[in-house]
Amino acid sequence: MLIYLPFILLGSFIMWFILTYNRLIMLRQRVKNAWSQIDVQLKRRHDLIPNLIEAVKGYMSYEKQTLENVIKARTQATQATTVKDKAGAENLLTSTLRSLFAVVENYPDLKANQNMLKLQEELTTTENRISFARQYFNDEVMFYNTAIKSIPNNLIANIGNFKEEVSFEIEDPSHREVPQVKF
Amino acid sequence: MPYLFFEVERQKNSIIWFLFSLLVTLYFLCAFTIWFIVKGIWPAILEDNLSKINFQPLITKEILAILIFSFCIALIHWIFSQHQVIEKILSAINAEPLNPADKYHQLLKNTIEEASVACGGIYFESYVIPSANLNAFSIADFSGRKVVGVTEGLLAKLNRGEIQAVVGHEIAHILNGDSLFMTVSSSLFELYSAILKNLSESSRRSRDTGSFDLLVYVVFILVFVFERLSYFINISISREREYRADAVSVRVTRDPLSLAHSLYLISKNRMTEKIKSTNLSSIFIISPRYKNLEEQEGFLADLLSTHPPIKKRIEILLAMAGIDLKTLENMDSGVKIKPNKPANNEINEFKQSFRPSEQSPSSKFSCPICFQYMEELDYEGNIVGRCAFCRGLFLKRIDLLRVIIRNEESFSKELIKNAESIIQNTKNYTAFPLINKSNLIECPQCHKKMQKMYFSWSLDVGIPEGENILKEIEPLYLVIDKCTWCDFVWLDRNKLEVIQYIYERYQ
Numbered sequence: 001m002l003i004y005l006p007f008i009l010l011g012s013f014i015m016w017f018i019l020t021y022n023r024l025i026m027l028r029q030r031v032k033n034a035w036s037q038i039d040v041q042l043k044r045r046h047d048l049i050p051n052l053i054e055a056v057k058g059y060m061s062y063e064k065q066t067l068e069n070v071i072k073a074r075t076q077a078t079q080a081t082t083v084k085d086k087a088g089a090e091n092l093l094t095s096t097l098r099s100l101f102a103v104v105e106n107y108p109d110l111k112a113n114q115n116m117l118k119l120q121e122e123l124t125t126t127e128n129r130i131s132f133a134r135q136y137f138n139d140e141v142m143f144y145n146t147a148i149k150s151i152p153n154n155l156i157a158n159i160g161n162f163k164e165e166v167s168f169e170i171e172d173p174s175h176r177e178v179p180q181v182k183f
Numbered sequence: 184m185p186y187l188f189f190e191v192e193r194q195k196n197s198i199i200w201f202l203f204s205l206l207v208t209l210y211f212l213c214a215f216t217i218w219f220i221v222k223g224i225w226p227a228i229l230e231d232n233l234s235k236i237n238f239q240p241l242i243t244k245e246i247l248a249i250l251i252f253s254f255c256i257a258l259i260h261w262i263f264s265q266h267q268v269i270e271k272i273l274s275a276i277n278a279e280p281l282n283p284a285d286k287y288h289q290l291l292k293n294t295i296e297e298a299s300v301a302c303g304g305i306y307f308e309s310y311v312i313p314s315a316n317l318n319a320f321s322i323a324d325f326s327g328r329k330v331v332g333v334t335e336g337l338l339a340k341l342n343r344g345e346i347q348a349v350v351g352h353e354i355a356h357i358l359n360g361d362s363l364f365m366t367v368s369s370s371l372f373e374l375y376s377a378i379l380k381n382l383s384e385s386s387r388r389s390r391d392t393g394s395f396d397l398l399v400y401v402v403f404i405l406v407f408v409f410e411r412l413s414y415f416i417n418i419s420i421s422r423e424r425e426y427r428a429d430a431v432s433v434r435v436t437r438d439p440l441s442l443a444h445s446l447y448l449i450s451k452n453r454m455t456e457k458i459k460s461t462n463l464s465s466i467f468i469i470s471p472r473y474k475n476l477e478e479q480e481g482f483l484a485d486l487l488s489t490h491p492p493i494k495k496r497i498e499i500l501l502a503m504a505g506i507d508l509k510t511l512e513n514m515d516s517g518v519k520i521k522p523n524k525p526a527n528n529e530i531n532e533f534k535q536s537f538r539p540s541e542q543s544p545s546s547k548f549s550c551p552i553c554f555q556y557m558e559e560l561d562y563e564g565n566i567v568g569r570c571a572f573c574r575g576l577f578l579k580r581i582d583l584l585r586v587i588i589r590n591e592e593s594f595s596k597e598l599i600k601n602a603e604s605i606i607q608n609t610k611n612y613t614a615f616p617l618i619n620k621s622n623l624i625e626c627p628q629c630h631k632k633m634q635k636m637y638f639s640w641s642l643d644v645g646i647p648e649g650e651n652i653l654k655e656i657e658p659l660y661l662v663i664d665k666c667t668w669c670d671f672v673w674l675d676r677n678k679l680e681v682i683q684y685i686y687e688r689y690q
Contacts, residue, residue: 030303033303034303037300037303037304041300118286118289121286121289121290121293125293125294128297129296129297133300133301135437136300136301136302136303
């Protein structure tokens with residue numbers, strides 16, 4: 001029986017190797033999937049904005065500048081390709097939308113409009129979904145990085161060339177400050 | 184999300200094997216004892232001689248045969264009870280699918296989809312229980328269908344963050360595999376409850392045949408034992424899982440305070456109707472049964488309740504949020520959905536009532552009093568028809584519950600005075616005066632005469648009488664018109680607001 005021992009050990013080592021390698025591959029693919037999920041939600045936001053402009057245009061004929069800013073920011077966001085450009089364009093879009101909603105507050109008829117309310121709800125849920133998608137991406141990156149760096153697995157990670165991923169972080173340090181509410 | 188795909192699948196398989204082998208074991212033990220007893224007594228029955236009773240141990244062939252037999256019975260039972268299990272449970276708890284035109288339902292759908300984005304994009308179906316009390320549930324079955332549901336009362340009383348926390352808790356149950364386990368185990372033994380009910384009915388009917396009675400009693404006892412066993416299996420596992428689901432919900436939504444506040448609000452006003460008879464209470468977030476036991480802690484309470492004590496759950500969550508219980512109790516939920524009209528100002532409304540509004544589309548129904556076409560209005564999430572001239576409302580009777588429990592309206596002083604006088608009248612009169620039935624109006628939909636009746640909380644709205652404070656004003660001294668053929672109601676100007684005010688006043 002003892003003659004079989006090295007074969008058993010070798011067999012179990014190979015099995016462990018294969019299983020762990022497959023697991024690392026799967027985790028990496030999940031990270032990629034999570035990244036594209038964020039893109040799905042961003043695209044949803046891009047698609048909602050023309051509807052928003054249409055609903056608002058009839059009421060806010062004197063606010064052309066604000067509307068044009070939103071439209072320009074949207075086209076820029078849809079055309080951005082690199083990660084850095086995308087992040088910058090999305091931030092710009094968020095700030096133009098914010099100023100648009102600030103202006104909407106001055107039009108009570110528009111505020112009460114059913115269509116507008118539905119759109120506001122849709123935009124709120126889209127913003128939430130974008131942040132949840134980012135949260136999911138960060139979670140997946142955490143699992144992946146942990147799996148790569150743990151002791152038995154990091155040998156395989158070195159062999160299979162698994163690199164650490166970068167999670168979503170706040171780039172503008174001013175966002176970390178608690179907003180001051182002053183009336 | 185914590186669980187990777189193959190871990191979830193592996194979990195599913197272990198659930199199947201555990202429950203199925205449990206079922207087979209139960210049947211085996213049962214068949215074994217029956218065969219053993221019958222084999223021992225059989226010669227005595229044949230020869231009618233008590234001394235011939237001879238209990239012998241069973242040989243291997245017999246045991247094998249009993250095993251195969253119980254396996255087959257268990258398989259049949261399994262297939263039979265898993266057939267359309269989700270539909271059965273949904274109809275048992277009265278759940279209905281969402282109405283996307285209703286903005287509260289749309290909010291629920293959005294929160295579920297947001298939480299599913301946080302879990303990687305899993306699809307959940309959503310249902311709503313038309314009940315004024317608060318609760319939430321989750322069901323899953325083997326084919327991969329996942330269902331999350333809440334009650335109407337929960338949608339009306341909690342704000343967006345809290346609804347999301349509750350939904351996150353239910354989704355956590357589904358992803359942990361608890362929902363699958365609970366669904367399968369409660370449906371497995373649900374069969375026995377149904378048999379129990381049928382047997383008790385049929386035994387009452389067949390009093391004359393004596394031997395049939397004996398068989399019925401034996402089966403009755405066995406089934407009762409099974410049911411109690413299943414109950415204890417259910418509760419021993421579900422309590423720890425509630426804590427874990429709370430934790431996963433916080434991990435998904437990153438908001439422990441909302442979940443704590445929701446649990447607090449739900450525990451004050453939980454759903455109790457109709458669920459008392461079944462053992463489906465494990466699928467809910469807070470147990471609909473055993474209201475008082477959960478407030479106590481201690482060995483017996485721990486043993487007998489399906490859910491852990493709510494106070495402990497809230498304390499764990501508040502420890503994460505860094506707030507104490509007193510602050511929580513003083514928190515107000517605040518306004519949930521943005522109201523779409525300013526405070527009720529009678530004079531402004533009077534001025535506006537003769538201007539055709541471009542926003543509201545015209546309804547196909549015409550006012551039974553003014554004979555003009557009504558406008559379609561979004562009243563707190565439901566589409567109702569309103570006459571622009573006399574401000575009367577025409578809506579489905581089923582929508583009344585939703586309108587009443589949602590409170591976006593603010594009430595003017597005249598309305599409050601009016602409502603208070605109605606309450607006084609209701610309390611003073613022991614028998615209401617007969618209604619004058621000479622000028623009945625026609626239903627705008629089916630053109631038959633509508634009945635005039637006093638408004639009743641239990642019949643019209645569906646708020647049950649037994650357990651709440653509304654029973655002192657049941658029925659209300661307010662006449663409404665109901666169409667008994669198409670189930671719509673007609674409410675004159677301000678009557679719906681009066682009803683809403685009275686409901687809120689009694690909360």
